[in-house]
Amino acid sequence: MDFGLTDEQSLLVATVRRFIETELQPFEKEVEETGKLDERHARTIFEKSRALGLYATNMPAELGGGGLSAVDTALVEEQFGHTSDILIRRAFGNVYDVLLLCDDLQRERWLLPAIQGRRTCSIAITEPGAGSDAAGIRTRANRDGQGWRLTGSKHFISDGLFSDFFIVSAVTDPAAGSRGISLFLVDKDLPGVRVGKDQPMMGLRGTSHVELFFDDVQLDQMTLLGREGEGLRAALTTLGRVRLMQVGARAVGKAAHVLAQTISYAGDRHQFGRPLADFQLVQGMIADSVIDVVSARLLVRRAAWELDQGRDARELIAMVKVHAAEALGRVVDRAVQIHGGMGFAKELPIERYFRDARVYRIFDGASEVHRVAIARAAVKAGARAFDEGY
Template sequence: MNFALSDDQRLLLDTVRRFIDEVLHPLEEQIESTGVLPDEVARRVHAQSKELGLYALNMPEALGGAGLSAVDCMLCEEEFGHTTDILIRRAFGNVYEALLACKGEQVERWLKPAVSGERTCAIAITEPGAGSDAQGIRTTARETAGGWVLNGGKHFISDGLWSDFFLVSARTGDKEISLFIVDKDLPGFRIGKDQAMMGIRGTPHVELFFDDVPLERLALLGERGQGFRMAMQNLGRVRLAQVGARAVGKAAHVLDLMNRFAAERRQFGQPIGDFQMIQQMIADSVIEVNAARLMVHRAAWMIDNGMDARDWISMVKVHAAETLGRVVDRGVQVFGGMGFCKELPIERYYRDARIYRIFDGTSEIHRTVIARSARKLGASLFQLHR
């Protein structure tokens, strides 16, 4: 196996790194203090990223995207992890692969504008009674002569204030879930409160309410009754990117800060990096970050080769999320009192890291998935090449 990066990959990653360092990092402190990314700044960041060809990297070239492989996307997503969530969304886009199911008029109306960044999209599955249990939704879509009528509600919908349309899961029968494209300005569609969060400041997490919202027949994405399957397929790639790869990037960023601080900070006449306990925290972090990184690349390689990566993505989700939590916790410890102060970003990274073990399926849910697969598949799940 060749782990070397090609010249094209190196050029791409260098471009992403420079953009994050020069354009995005200077904006983080303002977002953290105000909780808001101003619209005019968001539009400027978006335009600068598009000019460099960094928007919608995961989408096909034929549609205006970059057409990157899953492995190349994950290399970029790790770099994205070095900045904050809302800046990633504005700069690089949040274009869901589920939109590739668009056909006919849907392509011009929703898919292409999403890829170009003219319109933005959020996915709306989570409900108060249906978090990790995505099949437990109660939102309904009733078929009519002219289309559908949508009723129900969603919550914790990331980026809902900025989005122009939503991919909404709804029951179309007792045992049937379908996926719908819902424009924000439809009658009966109301956006509720923005739920304040412990971390990831600047990213709205809103409630959505649907009161007899009329939908065209065209609003059905894919086939009726296939919404749960489509959502889960889409969320697999999302988990690998937005949780797995970005968690690795965030952990690597904190590890770099730890390592430099341990070399500069002196106690008892020597750098604290000379103390064995500090060395152990750094060494454990290096080991875990690299293990998580290799797991991400393995799962992405499986996707590129047409293999079923669901079990590996669940393993990545657990390991990368929990690695990030452990590394950031060690970071606070290495920085000591300064790690607990808002003057440095370490305490922000600590708060931001906690959600990774919860969203897109909790660690407990994914462990259940892994254990069931282990019982079913046996050694083939434990070995790379069987």
């Protein structure tokens, strides 16, 4: 097995890293202080990213995207972890893989404009009574003579203020349980669609997290994404890739970014006439963080490689979700400890990293939910699976 990067991959990583350092990181302080990104700055970084071919890199090249493999996407997403969520969204896009379910007519209306950056979407699955339990949603879509009538509500919809359409899950056949859930493409400007309050968060400054309300919204026939009744399966399948990249790979990137700053600080900061990095207890924390970053990175790339082989990587992605998210939390916590009082002060970004890291154990399925999935898969696979390299 070759764990090294090809020349092309090394160039890709260097290009993305340089773009983030020169074009995005300078805006982080503005976002943190004001809670938003100026529209002119957002437009500028979008145009620069598009010019470099860095927008919608996860989409097929024949559709105008970057055409990256899963492994290459993981490499890029790890670099995304070196900056703030809202800057990632504006520079690189919210073009979710589930949109590849679009048929020819839907491509022209939703998919291609999203890839080109002319439209932006958000995923609208979470409800007040159905967070990690995606099958517990209550939003309904009932057939009528013109298409569908959508009624219900969603919350914690990331970037909902900016997006102009949503991928919405709704029950179309209550008697069918999880097989009675479908996905719909819902434009924000449709009558009956209302954006509620923006929920302030502990971290992720600049990214809105809104409520959505659907009051008997008329949807035409072409808004059904994929097949009726297969929405939950489609969401769990295609959004698993999102979970791997936007949670797992980015968590690795954030952890690596924090660790690099921590090592630098420990070498420069002196106590009792010696650099902090000379103290064994500090060295122990640094070593543990290195192990966390490297192990999480390897797990992400293994899962991405499995996807590129056309294999089912659901269990590996669940492992990534748990390990990468919790590794990030440990790395940032140690960073605060090593920085001491300055790690708790807003003068340095460490306290921001600490706040931003906490949600990784919650969104896209809480760690506890994924642990259950991992355990069930392990029991089903049996002991031999681990002897043979699970």
